[in-house]
Amino acid sequence: MRLLGRAGGAALSLLMVAVLGFFLFRVVPGDPVVSMTRGRPTTPETQAALRAQFGLDLPLHEQFFRYFTSLLRGDLGTSFTFRRPVAEVVLERLGPTLLLVGTSTVIAVALGLWLGVLAAWRRGSAFDRVTTGVSLTLWAVPTFWLGMLLMMVTGDFFPSRGMRDTDTAPDFLSQALDVGHHLVLPSITLVAVVCAEYALVMRSSLLEELHAPYLTTARAKGLRDDLVRRRHAVPNAVLPAITLVFLRFGLVVSGAITTETVFSWPGLGLLFYDALTGPDYFLLQGLLVVTAGAVVVMNLLADVLHGVLDPRVKVV
Amino acid sequence: MRVKLGALLAAATFLVVSAPPAPARPPVVLKVAIVQQIDSLNPFLAVFQSSTEVGRLMYDPLTAYTAADQAVTEGLAHRWESSPDKLTWTFTVPDGKKWSDGVPITAHDVAFTYNLMLTDEVARTANGSFVANFASVTAPDDRTVVIRTKTPQVTMLALDVPIVPRHVWEKVGSVKDHANDTMPVVGSGPFVLTEHVAGQFIKLHANKTYWRGAPKVDELHFVYFQNSDAAVQALAKGEVDLVNRMAPAQFDSLQGKPGVTRNKAQGRRFTELVINPGAQTRTGVPIGDGHPALRDVRVRRALAQAIDLDALVQRVNLGYAEKGAGLVPPVFGKWHWRPDTSAQRPFDPAAAGAALDAAGFPRGADGTRFALRLIGRAGRAYDEQASEYLKRSMSDVGIALDVRLVSDNQLNEITTAATYDLAFSGWSANIDPDFILGLHTCAQRPGADGKGGTTDTYFCDETYDRLYARQLSEFDEDKRVEIVKQMQARFHDQVPAVVLAYDNALEGYRSDRFTRFTTQPAQGGVIMAQNGVWGYYGAEPAEHVAQAQGSRWIGLAIGGAVAVVLALAVVLVTRRRRATAEERE
Numbered sequence: 001m002r003l004l005g006r007a008g009g010a011a012l013s014l015l016m017v018a019v020l021g022f023f024l025f026r027v028v029p030g031d032p033v034v035s036m037t038r039g040r041p042t043t044p045e046t047q048a049a050l051r052a053q054f055g056l057d058l059p060l061h062e063q064f065f066r067y068f069t070s071l072l073r074g075d076l077g078t079s080f081t082f083r084r085p086v087a088e089v090v091l092e093r094l095g096p097t098l099l100l101v102g103t104s105t106v107i108a109v110a111l112g113l114w115l116g117v118l119a120a121w122r123r124g125s126a127f128d129r130v131t132t133g134v135s136l137t138l139w140a141v142p143t144f145w146l147g148m149l150l151m152m153v154t155g156d157f158f159p160s161r162g163m164r165d166t167d168t169a170p171d172f173l174s175q176a177l178d179v180g181h182h183l184v185l186p187s188i189t190l191v192a193v194v195c196a197e198y199a200l201v202m203r204s205s206l207l208e209e210l211h212a213p214y215l216t217t218a219r220a221k222g223l224r225d226d227l228v229r230r231r232h233a234v235p236n237a238v239l240p241a242i243t244l245v246f247l248r249f250g251l252v253v254s255g256a257i258t259t260e261t262v263f264s265w266p267g268l269g270l271l272f273y274d275a276l277t278g279p280d281y282f283l284l285q286g287l288l289v290v291t292a293g294a295v296v297v298m299n300l301l302a303d304v305l306h307g308v309l310d311p312r313v314k315v316v
Numbered sequence: 317m318r319v320k321l322g323a324l325l326a327a328a329t330f331l332v333v334s335a336p337p338a339p340a341r342p343p344v345v346l347k348v349a350i351v352q353q354i355d356s357l358n359p360f361l362a363v364f365q366s367s368t369e370v371g372r373l374m375y376d377p378l379t380a381y382t383a384a385d386q387a388v389t390e391g392l393a394h395r396w397e398s399s400p401d402k403l404t405w406t407f408t409v410p411d412g413k414k415w416s417d418g419v420p421i422t423a424h425d426v427a428f429t430y431n432l433m434l435t436d437e438v439a440r441t442a443n444g445s446f447v448a449n450f451a452s453v454t455a456p457d458d459r460t461v462v463i464r465t466k467t468p469q470v471t472m473l474a475l476d477v478p479i480v481p482r483h484v485w486e487k488v489g490s491v492k493d494h495a496n497d498t499m500p501v502v503g504s505g506p507f508v509l510t511e512h513v514a515g516q517f518i519k520l521h522a523n524k525t526y527w528r529g530a531p532k533v534d535e536l537h538f539v540y541f542q543n544s545d546a547a548v549q550a551l552a553k554g555e556v557d558l559v560n561r562m563a564p565a566q567f568d569s570l571q572g573k574p575g576v577t578r579n580k581a582q583g584r585r586f587t588e589l590v591i592n593p594g595a596q597t598r599t600g601v602p603i604g605d606g607h608p609a610l611r612d613v614r615v616r617r618a619l620a621q622a623i624d625l626d627a628l629v630q631r632v633n634l635g636y637a638e639k640g641a642g643l644v645p646p647v648f649g650k651w652h653w654r655p656d657t658s659a660q661r662p663f664d665p666a667a668a669g670a671a672l673d674a675a676g677f678p679r680g681a682d683g684t685r686f687a688l689r690l691i692g693r694a695g696r697a698y699d700e701q702a703s704e705y706l707k708r709s710m711s712d713v714g715i716a717l718d719v720r721l722v723s724d725n726q727l728n729e730i731t732t733a734a735t736y737d738l739a740f741s742g743w744s745a746n747i748d749p750d751f752i753l754g755l756h757t758c759a760q761r762p763g764a765d766g767k768g769g770t771t772d773t774y775f776c777d778e779t780y781d782r783l784y785a786r787q788l789s790e791f792d793e794d795k796r797v798e799i800v801k802q803m804q805a806r807f808h809d810q811v812p813a814v815v816l817a818y819d820n821a822l823e824g825y826r827s828d829r830f831t832r833f834t835t836q837p838a839q840g841g842v843i844m845a846q847n848g849v850w851g852y853y854g855a856e857p858a859e860h861v862a863q864a865q866g867s868r869w870i871g872l873a874i875g876g877a878v879a880v881v882l883a884l885a886v887v888l889v890t891r892r893r894r895a896t897a898e899e900r901e
Contacts, residue, residue, distance in 0.1 A: 030723075152549065166345070266513075
């Protein structure tokens with residue numbers, strides 16, 4: 001029952017996102033037809049024809065009706081810029097984004113939680129100070145700057161753009177290695193920047209548990225420090241971090257605009273950026289529905305999993 | 317255990333290092349960085365400059381421009397003539413030219429392309445303006461194309477329209493939905509499109525049967541950079557061979573880099589300051605809220621006189637530009653106009669102040685005459701720096717400037733609604749000046765609904781319009797040049813905009829791998845963004861060009877080895893911990 005309620009809430013959120021998506025982007029300044037034809041000799045007739053082709057000459061409520069009924073049929077419309085169905089354009093960028101942001105999030109979560117646990121356990125030690133200091137510094141550093149710096153410092157070792165080279169052998173192994181090679185710098189950038197968040201959340205929630213009586217009991221049983229931490233303290237302290245992780249996983253789909261821009265990584269973040277310069281209404285709407293959808297679904301999943309991990313939540 | 321791990325590590329490293337099999341003779345690849353995406357591969361729909369450039373490599377137009385002096389030369393047609401009334405043009409497509417799939421190119425392909433544009437509104441999206449004055453296009457035989465125009469049109473040899481193969485395109489149901497990505501894409505240009513990975517790269521192979529002769533490179537790859545700093549880095553590292561559209565600081569950063577040669581070329585682009593002269597629609601209804609003082613030509617002239625163009629070029633363009641004058645940049649030679657001594661408006665704040673006094677705008681108690689809004693684009697270095705400079709210049713003559721830097725879209729919206737006083741703008745001109753001159757005719761202003769306008773400045777001047785119509789039907793080129801110059805003089809005199817500078821095109825290439833590129837024009841010309849394909853077509857690889865892949869694989873090997881070591885370390889630590897933990901509990 002509770003689950004059904006949550007699912008209903010999620011569905012309602014999605015509906016609101018769909019409605020919002022339409023009106024939100026109509027407020028973005030600019031005329032798509034003017035941007036589309038800028039810098040070229042264009043006749044007023046061509047401009048009018050383009051407006052008609054994309055339904056931009058219709059009254060707003062009719063445009064909305066068209067958009068909404070197509071959305072219900074699963075049709076996200078056609079991108080002005082790329083002249084192809086939005087779903088196709090988005091899908092083609094989904095893979096690269098999942099690869100980059102997914103990989104980095106997994107590494108950042110693992111590394112962040114691990115560092116957070118150790119830092120809390122050895123609170124006040126040199127390790128704690130260094131870890132917290134470094135991760136806070138990286139958190140504060142502009143992503144763009146860090147990315148460019150990495151690119152310059154690593155010289156010839158790593159490529160400066162994209163996901164693969166144009167002249168890599170077509171066999172699977174070469175292609176996979178090439179993608180891996182291209183993935184290194186963007187992932188390091190992304191991990192460096194977001195890792196601190198997990199480390200700090202984990203550190204503070206573990207600190208709260210440190211003086212709990214059950215830990216004294218565990219120690220009194222004669223358990224080694226490592227085990228006290230691993231089997232007793234961490235499982236209780238990890239809940240806020242889990243919520244954070246799931247929210248983050250929801251955002252994986254929306255990509256990482258800055259990192260993707262620095263390294264010209266062909267993901268959804270970059271697509272979002274390009275779509276805004278149009279403004280490419282249909283593409284923007286489609287992107288919002290897909291990315292917001294992912295967040296809503298992941299939120300729902302986090303709720304459900306929270307109940308599984310923490311029996312107290314179920315009772316309420 | 318340790319021995320096993322060591323062996324595993326060695327094996328993994330070996331695998332990584334030895335992965336690429338060395339080909340016997342690697343193809344000569346020219347890698348070009350582009351900083352603009354490809355919007356569409358369909359030549360009827362593609363409007364981005366990058367896509368137009370790729371389109372020109374794939375499809376030859378009817379007539380082309382030479383590299384050396386930008387004169388009209390053979391395209392698909394090698395001969396052309398017009399009737400005495402200049403309403404009928406006959407082009408001859410010679411025997412022997414072939415599509416990349418071996419099918420002969422005929423006049424029917426040309427007629428098919430133009431007729432598709434005449435009958436299908438969607439096919440006019442990208443290049444519709446070129447056929448707007450066409451009455452009919454026919455191909456009476458395989459070799460002859462006859463085009464009839466509604467009125468005499470002097471730009472008939474400047475039709476920048478890709479001609480597509482009829483045998484491929486007649487099977488296309490809807491131009492709107494045709495992505496044109498069936499590889500290899502059949503074309504007539506020096507290169508054949510073979511692969512496109514959206515947002516990443518485009519690959520073309522040399523068309524070995526190209527009628528001018530095969531290009532000297534085997535493959536041409538355009539790789540996409542979202543970030544121009546990264547593109548410049550990539551050139552310095554040798555990941556790409558050719559980069560353009562560099563900012564002055566980026567261009568300077570490449571000075572003295574081994575293996576890199578820079579090309580400071582005369583560009584097709586100019587930067588201008590547009591002045592709202594009292595914007596109106598085509599029907600004469602005022603729109604927007606431009607400052608009323610700017611409707612007075614004396615005020616506009618005074619503004620122009622208060623700007624030190626030389627200083628602007630030195631300080632903001634860092635010297636990588638030429639001082640502005642007429643609408644046609646100097647790279648287009650005879651069409652370019654500079655004011656003679658009588659028309660010159662030298663920088664003179666005192667004279668500008670006196671002119672403003674005479675126009676009825678004396679300084680107030682605070683020393684200010686009136687305030688104007690200047691709109692520019694946020695994030696564009698030029699606008700940011702030049703606006704600060706203009707603020708000081710205008711303040712010197714008693715005009716307070718309120719600078720607003722906005723997004724590209726906002727800038728668009730503001731200029732379309734004419735809710736500005738001054739704004740930065742800029743255009744790329746073509747070899748034929750018709751386009752850049754046509755932007756300033758009365759007919760380019762928006763319709764009654766405020767839409768459909770392509771005007772740059774809301775300029776509407778009877779004298780200018782009359783001259784525009786005359787040049788469009790003047791077939792004696794010397795006479796036409798004279799009219800075009802008169803138009804630029806009129807524009808300069810009426811000041812709907814001040815042409816601030818002709819920007820240099822800043823390019824760089826790997827001269828250790830390519831010894832020469834054909835520039836257009838020959839002296840001080842560009843390699844990329846030409847009115848043609850000479851830059852890529854004429855690229856000459858250095859002898860023994862080998863694709864340097866060594867460092868890349870060293871990187872991979874190190875990356876791989878580090879990953880393997882890390883993974884092993886994690887496994888080892890976990891195992892050790894688990895073992896001891898179980899013992900102790």
